[in-house]
Amino acid sequence: MSPAIRMSFFYFTGQEGTYLTRQGKLLEDSVGSHLYREFILRGEGAMRYDSAQGGADFVLQIMNHRQIIIEVGMGDKQRGQIISSAKKIKSDYNLIFSNSELKVDHDFGIVFVPLDYYFLM
Numbered sequence: 001m002s003p004a005i006r007m008s009f010f011y012f013t014g015q016e017g018t019y020l021t022r023q024g025k026l027l028e029d030s031v032g033s034h035l036y037r038e039f040i041l042r043g044e045g046a047m048r049y050d051s052a053q054g055g056a057d058f059v060l061q062i063m064n065h066r067q068i069i070i071e072v073g074m075g076d077k078q079r080g081q082i083i084s085s086a087k088k089i090k091s092d093y094n095l096i097f098s099n100s101e102l103k104v105d106h107d108f109g110i111v112f113v114p115l116d117y118y119f120l121m
Contacts, residue, residue: 024074027115028057031072031097034121035060056085066092073098079110 032047035058039045045062049055050069058070069091071081077098086094086108094110103112 024072027074027097028072031070031118032058035070050085050089052084052088054081054084056081059085059089059091068093068095070094071096071098074115076100077112079105079108082110083108 035045035047039060039062040047045060046064047061048059049057050059056069056071058072060068060070062068067089069082069085069089071077073096075098077096077100079096082094082096085091091109094108096110096112097115097118098112099115100112102114102117104110105112
């Protein structure tokens with residue numbers, strides 16, 4: 001869903017608590033829209049998601065070769081959802097966009113990217 005449309009639904013409910021509890025969904029919408037605009041519309045990739053419980057938010061396939069598993073969240077996300085999806089999907093890279101610091105987990109091939117860096121794009 002478009003982040004603007006989702007936010008308008010929250011606005012009409014008139015409850016600030018609804019917005020605060022759904023910030024993660026707004027962020028996922030924003031990242032999904034960005035990936036769609038940068039890769040899908042240009043014909044340079046395909047995007048899907050892991051529909052299993054506890055799966056990652058997005059699986060981006062670039063130019064039909066590289067697969068990137070992406071997890072997005074407002075808090076300090078852990079690597080569990082990436083690992084769960086990586087057991088089923090052979091990925092080349094793994095990204096977690098969250099409030100964590102910039103770091104690399106070499107054991108599982110995961111790069112933790114602060115949300116501040118995402119918002120610079």
